[in-house]
Amino acid sequence: xxxxxxxxxxxxxxxxxxxxxxxxxxxxxxxxxxxxxxxxxxxxxxxxxxxxxxxxxxxxxxxxxxxxxxxxxxxxxxxxxxxxxxxxxxxxxxxxxxxxxxxxxxxxxxxxxxxxxxxxxxxxxxxxxxxxxxxxxxxxxxxxxxxxxxxxxxxxxxxxxxxxxxxxxxxxxxxxxxxxxxxxxxxxxxxxxxxxxxxxxxxxxxxxxxxxxxxxxxxxxxxxxxxxxxxxxxxxxxxxxxxxxxxxxxxxxxxxxxxxxxxxxxxxxxxxxxxxxxxxxxxxxxxxxxxxxxxxxxxxxxxxxxxxxxxxxxxxxxxxxxxxxxxxxxxxxxxxxxxxxxxxxxxxxxxxxxxxxxxxxxxxxxxxxxxxxxxxxxxxxxxxxxxxxxxxxxxxxxxxxxxxxxxxxxxxxxxxxxxxxxxxxxxxxxxxxxxxxxxxxxxxxxxxxxxxxxxxxxxxxxxxxxxxxxxxxxxxxxxxxxxxxxxxxxxxxxxxxxxxxxxxxxxxxxxxxxxxxxxxxxxxxxxxxx
Numbered sequence: 061x062x063x064x065x066x067x068x069x070x071x072x073x074x075x076x077x078x079x080x081x082x083x084x085x086x087x088x089x090x091x092x093x094x095x096x097x098x099x100x101x102x103x104x105x106x107x108x109x110x111x112x113x114x115x116x117x118x119x120x121x122x123x124x125x126x127x128x129x130x131x132x133x134x135x136x137x138x139x140x141x142x143x144x145x146x147x148x149x150x151x152x153x154x155x156x157x158x159x160x161x162x163x164x165x166x167x168x169x170x171x172x173x174x175x176x177x178x179x180x181x182x183x184x185x186x187x188x189x190x191x192x193x194x195x196x197x198x199x200x201x202x203x204x205x206x207x208x209x210x211x212x213x214x215x216x217x218x219x220x221x222x223x224x225x226x227x228x229x230x231x232x233x234x235x236x237x238x239x240x241x242x243x244x245x246x247x248x249x250x251x252x253x254x255x256x257x258x259x260x261x262x263x264x265x266x267x268x269x270x271x272x273x274x275x276x277x278x279x280x281x282x283x284x285x286x287x288x289x290x291x292x293x294x295x296x297x298x299x300x301x302x303x304x305x306x307x308x309x310x311x312x313x314x315x316x317x318x319x320x321x322x323x324x325x326x327x328x329x330x331x332x333x334x335x336x337x338x339x340x341x342x343x344x345x346x347x348x349x350x351x352x353x354x355x356x357x358x359x360x361x362x363x364x365x366x367x368x369x370x371x372x373x374x375x376x377x378x379x380x381x382x383x384x385x386x387x388x389x390x391x392x393x394x395x396x397x398x399x400x401x402x403x404x405x406x407x408x409x410x411x412x413x414x415x416x417x418x419x420x421x422x423x424x425x426x427x428x429x430x431x432x433x434x435x436x437x438x439x440x441x442x443x444x445x446x447x448x449x450x451x452x453x454x455x456x457x458x459x460x461x462x463x464x465x466x467x468x469x470x471x472x473x474x475x476x477x478x479x480x481x482x483x484x485x486x487x488x489x490x491x492x493x494x495x496x497x498x499x500x501x502x503x504x505x506x507x508x509x510x511x512x513x514x515x516x517x518x519x520x521x522x523x524x525x526x527x528x529x530x531x532x533x534x535x536x537x538x539x540x541x542x543x544x545x546x547x548x549x550x551x552x553x554x555x556x557x558x559x560x561x562x563x564x565x566x567x568x569x570x571x572x573x574x575x576x577x578x579x580x581x582x583x584x585x586x587x588x589x590x
Contacts, residue, residue, distance in 0.1 A: 086277035088569065088582055091290045091302035093433060095261045095283045097464065099238040099252060101219035102173050105180040106463070107483060108434075110217060111579040112281055115263050116156075117246035120147065120166065120215040125573050126393070127327070127487035129212050133161065133220055133247065142207045142530065143190075149198040153270045155222050156251045163200040167192045168223035170202075176231060180467060180509075184495050185217040187505035188527075205505075207528040209535060213486035220247060249274045249583060258283055279582045285433045285462070291563075294319065300568045303580050304436045305561040307380030313563045320566045324574030325384070327391050328483040328558040330374070330441050333496075334362060334551055335476040337513040342427040342476035346455055355424055356476070362550035364414040368452045369445065370406045375556045378444035379437035382559040388543050389482065389492050389554045393576075396489025396526075396539030401547055411452040423453035429469075430479035432460035435558050435578075442479050445555075470511050481558060485577050489539040490526050497546050498523045514551045 094108040101113040122132040134147040153161040173186045188211060191203035204211060225245045229237055237243035244252035249271060250263035260282045265274050282299060284290040287306035291313070294302045305313065305321065313319045334356040345351055355361045371385035387401040415423060428449065430442030439460050446458040461469075463480070470478055484492050499515040500507035506523065519542060526538040546552070560578050562571050572584045 087280065088276040088278070088301075088585055088587075089280045089282060089299045090580065090582075090585075091284045091293055091299040092281050092580070093283075093285055093290070093304045094463070095258070095281055096255065097257075098235045099241075099244045099255055100234050101221065101246075102169070102176055102182050103235065103238075105182045105184065105217065106467075107485070107578065110219075111581075112261050113219065113246075114248065114579070115250040115279065115582060116244060116248045116252050117219040117221060118153075118248050120218040120220060121212050123216040123485065123487070123577065125575060127485070127576060129216065129487070132216075133166075134215070137212055139530075140201060143204050145202045145204070145208070145211050146195075147200050147202070149200065150270060151198055153247050154268055155225075155247055156245045156266060157222070157225070158268075159222065159224060160197075161220065161222075161247050162197040163194045164197075165220055165223045166200050166218075167194060168226060169218065169220050172221065172226060172229075173218070176234075180471075182217060183505070184508045185214045187494075187508070188214070207530050209528075209530050209532075210486065210488050210490060213488050213491070216486060221245070250279060253278070258285075274583055275586060276582050294563055294565065297565060301562060301564040301571065301585065303560075303562055304578070305563045307382040307437055307440075307561075309563075310380075310382065310561050318566055319563050320570070321561055321563050322571050322574045323382075323559060323561045324576060325391070326483065326558050326560050326576050326578050327394065327485065328435055328481040328578065329386055329389055329391065330383075330435070330438065330479065330481050330555040330558065331389060332365070332369075332445065332479045332553045332555060333477060333512060334365070334553070335512045336551060337473070340476040341474060342429075344425045346422060346425050348425065351424060354476075355418065355420060358418045359550070360414040360418040361420065362553070364411040364418070364452060365449065366404055366550050366553050367407045367411040367414070368448050368454075369404075369553065369555060370448060371403055371556055373448075374441050374444055378440040379556060379558070380440070382436055382561065383556040384559070386554045386557045388547055389496075389552065390484045390489045390543070391557050394484050394489055395487060395532075396493075396536055396543065398540040398543040400540075401544060406448075408451055415453060420453075423455060425455040425457070427457045427459050427476065428479065429459045429461065429466055429475050429477055431463045431466055431481070434463040435481040436560055437558065438479075438481065441555065445479060473511070479555075483577055489543065490523065490535075493519075493523050493539065493542045493546065494527065496552065497542060512551065514549070516545070516549065519545050519549075 096109045096112040101117045120134045122130040124130045135150045137147045188204040188208040190205045193201040222245045225243045249269045253262040253264045255261045262280045290302045293299045314321045340354040375383035385403045387403045432439035446456045449456045495509040498506040500510040522542045529535040
């Protein structure tokens with residue numbers, strides 16, 4: 061059973077102490093790279109969306125500084141039997157409209173997530189839920205489709221919305237209801253105030269929050285996707301702090317006596333995913349004619365692409381030092397990380413030989429799709445990858461696009477590859493593998509992010525076994541086997557882990573911690589007393 065450790069209460073108390081003598085410091089203005097895509101917390105699983113809306117909506121469990129699971133709206137939980145978890149809910153919690161939060165709201169939130177779909181569906185966090193039993197207003201039992209050892213981990217993204225406020229909403233009208241504020245009723249430390257898409261998201265302090273009173277009366281998350289503009293607004297004092305500082309500016313800002321910088325390693329890993337469908341839309345012969353087969357389906361072609369990539373150069377040059385080469389899709393410290401896997405060494409001659417053996421001695425023409433605004437360094441990594449693949453004879457067209465454009469295109473099946481980042485936010489490798497490496501299977505609720513048609517019976521079996529294994533050592537071994545096989549298949553090629561940096565006006569705010577999931581919360585920011 062998990063019990064509340066009062067960490068959040070202690071932190072909030074520290075924040076309150078810092079408020080002494082700083083009555084004017086009521087508004088925190090943050091420069092962020094991206095904001096929510098809707099005010100509906102269940103709309104998408106995108107990290108920047110979740111990060112913003114955690115200020116308004118609480119989750120059933122919380123993710124600590126090191127991604128450890130902590131109590132949230134559930135103050136404790138236990139295993140009743142191999143397929144039943146029981147969660148005890150915090151008493152006295154009120155929604156922003158003054159109504160009580162109960163087990164009915166938790167049940168309604170789970171059902172919403174199960175029904176919604178989209179380019180990044182949040183239903184992956186409730187995919188194991190088979191039945192919901194309301195024992196009393198503060199006790200709920202979740203029956204799963206087999207033993208589900210990581211259910212509390214999944215529930216760090218189970219946002220609790222008001223059953224009353226969401227009653228009758230459909231996928232067609234939900235966004236309007238939330239965006240207008242009508243359904244934007246949570247239990248979080250802040251109330252929804254306003255949102256201008258692609259501009260700013262503002263919230264006001266919830267004076268009746270179940271935890272300690274937040275330090276800031278108002279928080280404004282200003283979207284500044286252009287890195288240079290983000291830095292400029294920090295320097296001129298238009299914002300109190302910025303997140304995801306461009307790597308090129310870190311050293312300069314560290315030398316600025318008006319600015320403080322905090323850096324941290326994250327769980328995000330840049331990777332290149334290759335389409336396994338036949339045909340694939342963005343690959344042709346060099347003369348533009350159609351190829352007889354999708355070259356990415358050939359293991360020799362995938363290995364050639366892997367050997368063309370210099371991961372150390374990506375981390376040190378393209379990411380300007382804010383990264384590190386990786387051997388797999390999860391970082392050290394994540395449960396299921398496989399220490400036996402090594403970082404590949406680039407080999408251009410061998411890569412060219414493999415392409416020849418596969419029947420492409422002159423290479424082929426391809427589009428390289430990559431995000432250019434989601435994580436620090438993604439645009440630079442995409443551009444560098446274009447040059448690296450050209451060295452083995454491929455004709456590569458660089459296609460960097462905002463995440464809001466590229467992810468829906470991927471979901472529609474329009475892409476032949478994508479270079480983007482993935483963060484194992486729940487602290488367990490099965491979060492990534494179950495969603496990406498397993499065959500897309502709606503009945504099993506696995507492979508939700510497997511857009512490229514990959515399927516391997518052995519990997520599927522291992523993932524399914526890990527899904528239900530309650531013994532931690534056995535589950536870890538299963539996940540490490542999945543990692544080794546996934547690397548061997550090279551359908552998704554891990555590239556580099558992302559480090560991140562935050563910069564603040566030294567005379568205004570301090571940030572308590574740089575989180576490994578990159579999320580930045582107002583309650584971790586304190587005003588500087590004068």
